[in-house]
Structures are given as structure tokens and as C-alpha cells.
Amino acid sequence: MNDKTLSYLGIAKKAGRLAVGVPAVCDALRRGAAHVVFVAADASAPTKKRVTDKCRTYGARLYELDAAGVDLAHRVGSHGSVAAAAITDRGLADAASSAFSRGE
Numbered sequence: 001m002n003d004k005t006l007s008y009l010g011i012a013k014k015a016g017r018l019a020v021g022v023p024a025v026c027d028a029l030r031r032g033a034a035h036v037v038f039v040a041a042d043a044s045a046p047t048k049k050r051v052t053d054k055c056r057t058y059g060a061r062l063y064e065l066d067a068a069g070v071d072l073a074h075r076v077g078s079h080g081s082v083a084a085a086a087i088t089d090r091g092l093a094d095a096a097s098s099a100f101s102r103g104e
């Protein structure tokens with residue numbers, strides 16, 4: 001699991017710089033606020049396609065976590081399952097991307 005990456009998502013949530021859930025992520029992408037998007041491993045194929053297409057259209061980085069939606073929800077303080085989350089702070093987005101690339 002990407003523990004350090006998920007920790008950055010929690011930090012972004014506490015800082016108020018995280019869009020949680022597919023509708024919020026798509027809205028952040030449309031506004032140009034989302035710098036990096038993370039998708040849960042167990043997100044449905046149509047959800048992954050929707051988020052992938054939006055990221056491609058608006059030029060945001062996209063990573064698929066090896067964490068389930070319930071793990072993602074737990075880390076960002078939500079209940080149930082979360083399919084996607086987007087960091088809207090450039091510094092946190094860069095740090096989370098680096099951590100993900102290093103497998104942390």
C-alpha cells in the first residue's frame with residue numbers, strides 16, 4: 001500500500017486542499033484547481049474511464065493507488081468508500097506524486 005502517499009492525502013484534507021469523490025474531483029478539474037488525482041484500485045471501470053478522460057482533458061496527473069476505496073476513505077476522514085481524490089495544492093501534489101513514484 002502507498003502509506004506515505006495516503007498520508008499526504010490526509011494532510012491535504014486537513015488543510016482544506018482535497019477534493020473527495022468523483023463529482024468533486026471532476027469539478028476541481030474543470031476549475032483548474034486539481035493538480036494530481038488519485039483513484040482507488042477497486043473503482044469501477046466506468047469511474048476510472050471518467051476520471052482518466054477528465055485528467056487527460058484538463059492536464060492533471062493521475063495515479064491509481066493500490067489501496068481500496070474504503071482505505072482511501074479512512075485516510076481522508078470519509079465514511080464508506082471513496083473512488084477518487086484530487087489534491088488542489090501544488091506543493092502537496094508534488095510531494096504526493098514523488099512519494100507515489102518512489103512506491104511510498
